[in-house]
Amino acid sequence: MDKTKEYIGEKRTSFKDSVFTYDNYTIYFYDSDSPLRAEFVSQHDAAIIDARDFEHAKIIVKRIRSSNDPLIYLKPVFLINYKDHYDKALTELTDGTLLSFDQIPEKVNDIKNIKTHILQLDISEGKSFEVQIFKKVLDYLFTREERTLAPIPDPTSFIGFTYPVVSVNFEPYEEYMVLDILDWALNEDYIWPDYFDRVYLCNQCKSMHVSMRETCPSCQSSQLKPEDLVHHFSCGYIGPISDFKNKIDGTLSCPKCSKNLRHIGVDYDKPSLINQCLDCNEVFQDYKVKARCLNCKNDVEVQYLLAKDLNVFKLTKKGRNAAITGISESEIELEKSVLNTVNFNTFNTMMHYERQRMKSNPLLKACIAVIILDNVHEIYKNVGKNNERMLLVDIAQILRDNISPADIISFQNNTTVVMNINDEDLAVAQLMTERAIQKLENIIANNFDNFILKTKYKVIGLRIDKSFESQFKEVTKQLADQ
Ligand SMILES: [Zn+2]
Numbered sequence: 414m415d416k417t418k419e420y421i422g423e424k425r426t427s428f429k430d431s432v433f434t435y436d437n438y439t440i441y442f443y444d445s446d447s448p449l450r451a452e453f454v455s456q457h458d459a460a461i462i463d464a465r466d467f468e469h470a471k472i473i474v475k476r477i478r479s480s481n482d483p484l485i486y487l488k489p490v491f492l493i494n495y496k497d498h499y500d501k502a503l504t505e506l507t508d509g510t511l512l513s514f515d516q517i518p519e520k521v522n523d524i525k526n527i528k529t530h531i532l533q534l535d536i537s538e539g540k541s542f543e544v545q546i547f548k549k550v551l552d553y554l555f556t557r558e559e560r561t562l563a564p565i566p567d568p569t570s571f572i573g574f575t576y577p578v579v580s581v582n583f584e585p586y587e588e589y590m591v592l593d594i595l596d597w598a599l600n601e602d603y604i605w606p607d608y609f610d611r612v613y614l615c616n617q618c619k620s621m622h623v624s625m626r627e628t629c630p631s632c633q634s635s636q637l638k639p640e641d642l643v644h645h646f647s648c649g650y651i652g653p654i655s656d657f658k659n660k661i662d663g664t665l666s667c668p669k670c671s672k673n674l675r676h677i678g679v680d681y682d683k684p685s686l687i688n689q690c691l692d693c694n695e696v697f698q699d700y701k702v703k704a705r706c707l708n709c710k711n712d713v714e715v716q717y718l719l720a721k722d723l724n725v726f727k728l729t730k731k732g733r734n735a736a737i738t739g740i741s742e743s744e745i746e747l748e749k750s751v752l753n754t755v756n757f758n759t760f761n762t763m764m765h766y767e768r769q770r771m772k773s774n775p776l777l778k779a780c781i782a783v784i785i786l787d788n789v790h791e792i793y794k795n796v797g798k799n800n801e802r803m804l805l806v807d808i809a810q811i812l813r814d815n816i817s818p819a820d821i822i823s824f825q826n827n828t829t830v831v832m833n834i835n836d837e838d839l840a841v842a843q844l845m846t847e848r849a850i851q852k853l854e855n856i857i858a859n860n861f862d863n864f865i866l867k868t869k870y871k872v873i874g875l876r877i878d879k880s881f882e883s884q885f886k887e888v889t890k891q892l893a894d895q
């Protein structure tokens with residue numbers, strides 16, 4: 414390998430210590446024995462991955478694309494020795510294939526093109542989990558000049574399908590969160606849907622790996638024996654076909670009138686099927702179709718499965734622009750307010766009036782506590798989008814229980830809480846805040862398997878000589894720098 418030398422005009426490709434150099438470009442080469450380390454690529458312009466060991470190649474691609482570092486996840490990645498194991502998801506996560514290393518110079522334009530696009534991206538960091546993940550998706554699509562997110566059938570996925578560019582950020586068992594993220598993006602008008610198919614998921618764990626059976630309505634057994642029902646025209650007798658069958662030659666005769674049955678449609682017919690349960694002997698016409706989840710063992714009638722539409726999504730204009738302009742989060746969070754809190758705009762206005770009141774009466778006191786829930790995203794990720802708001806409501810309630818009823822709480826976004834504590838000295842407000850946070854940390858540690866919530870906070874006396882907004886900005890900046 415280290416002898417690889419290729420002359421194209423004046424330029425040549427050289428190879429040393431797993432790195433190809435061509436022109437001013439360096440390309441990291443992962444062969445089938447390379448350690449599974451995504452960060453190897455960060456200092457280079459691109460990566461080539463040997464797909465001879467297909468599973469090995471897949472893991473490296475997944476690690477690169479799921480990284481949180483744009484220097485890694487946006488990197489051009491090419492596959493070599495790949496064509497035999499064509500895999501749609503892997504193709505979508507890579508930037509093309511090489512038939513031989515001679516083709517490196519041909520890929521330089523692609524690398525350059527992706528680099529140029531990367532330079533245009535908005536790089537401000539998203540606060541909420543959805544924004545972080547979806548911005549990654551938008552950035553990847555933008556730098557590849559793609560606009561579509563389409564589901565690909567995938568038996569290893571929990572929901573049976575995968576949207577590779579989104580799904581790569583999740584484990585297979587978290588796949589339903591991909592649907593949550595896409596729902597969120599749809600609500601925010603970043604994508605528009607084109608109906609593709611519908612899946613039915615376990616209503617407990619959202620897995621699509623369910624096993625369906627016809628079951629007995631009285632004992633739930635799936636050991637059923639279906640039988641034709643026979644109707645003898647001349648005497649009107651109706652019964653299961655086994656009652657008519659001669660044990661020796663299998664001919665049919667009527668158990669009521671003993672006549673032989675000759676021609677279906679002429680002297681008898683089979684109006685329907687009847688089922689007999691071999692466990693409880695119950696005979697019935699309508700069985701129940703039940704679905705047993707192979708993941709969590711939940712066993713429900715199919716009508717209770719979770720029906721979920723799968724769509725092919727295309728980026729809207731807003732979605733295409735957001736790669737460059739960023740996703741505005743204040744806009745998102747203010748739309749929905751959390752029970753027991755006021756939205757941040759309202760809070761802002763209230764603080765404006767509070768300052769006016771303080772100006773006219775110097776005895777009034779007001780404190781502002783800003784709390785950053787630093788790693789709360791890890792919980793949001795676990796509870797899923799649907800439960801995130803519920804968690805915010807709980808957090809608000811815990812804080813609320815530890816301050817005075819007249820004090821006000823607001824979420825600027827889902828990691829930043831601001832409280833207005835009135836008529837207390839700064840030291841008291843500080844103590845109240847500290848206690849409320851302690852309570853919150855304890856409750857979270859108890860409810861989320863010893864998850865340690867990391868918080869930062871600062872309490873200040875509200876000043877009258879400066880707008881609340883600028884005071885708030887100062888505090889959040891100080892906290893961010895901590
Ligand atoms: Zn039964």
Ligand SMILES: [Zn+2]
Nearest residue numbers: 645648667670
């Ligand atoms: Zn008969």
Ligand SMILES: [Zn+2]
Nearest residue numbers: 615618706709
């Ligand atoms: Zn389940």
